[in-house]
Amino acid sequence: MTALEFNYTLKEMSGSLKPFALKLTRDMEDANDLIQETMLKAFKNREKFAPGTNIKAWLYTIMKNTFITNYQRMVRRNTFIDTTDNLHYINSSGSSVQNDAYSSFTMEDIEQALNNVDDVYKSPFMMYFRGFKYHEIADKLQIPIGTVKNRIHIARKELKAKLTPYAHSF
Template identity: 55%
Template sequence: MNSTSDFGHILQEAAASLRPFAFRMVKDKEAVDDLIQETLYKALNNKDKFSAGTNLKAWLYTIMKNTFISQYQKNSRRQTFVDTTENQHFINSGERIAYNDALSNLSTQEIIDAIESLAEHYRVPFLMYYRGFKYQEIAERLDIPIGTVKNRIHIARKQLKEKLSKA
């Protein structure tokens, strides 16, 4: 392989074997043709990096795979939208306004009464959790298993939901 035209001829012969590999990466015929053309162009420009006697097809497959990955990454970056505006929470709220009826339908005293009506073994873990204790901390302070803590808080929530939905 002394000249560029000899190397170009060898590349053309190997190009047919690139098509099935290219189709596994891209499904569009035009994109396959573009990928093969780009691969052969890069191979021709870098013929001095190819060692005679080594596997030409493997070298071309590597070039093709790297070309595909580079193009994919470039397209992904191009399609990424970065919003640099200030955080405006109500920008597109329009007519989709949700009102919290809980504030108008329940008084604080009703909520307190509902919590106080819970059995003590449900109320205590629930209130501790409400005040910011972690499950593990509650379990240690009450000297009960963590699973029991989670279960009691779950039951307390369920009972409160039932009681407050009737209010």
């Protein structure tokens, strides 16, 4: 596609972008600015357009990404910082208060899973968890170090299987 054809296609597509821009911005002036910025980016990056592909979809993607970038910039700009001794971020989600109910349920599930692990595996696992070294566990339980490692591995595997709902939480 020649530069002239590309420019003509961009001009033809600008009208079809307006409803999408209005949907994103909910304001006519902001929509016009978004369309203009999208067209400018498309024109500057015309060599990245693959001829034979859907130019409308390409323009929609540019517009959506431009809108997201502008929105994130606006949010960062509107975050106020209190310069008192406490240095609180007023608009930050980090200042929200967490409910301990979730962690309480999680701990109950972990304790229940631990209680269901056979003592042969749980004992070396708990010692390792408390900071004992493999050789210290082996000496204390009077078993070979390889057996200690194997039992800790089995305990971990059992706990992992019993706590699968929390696999992506930690």
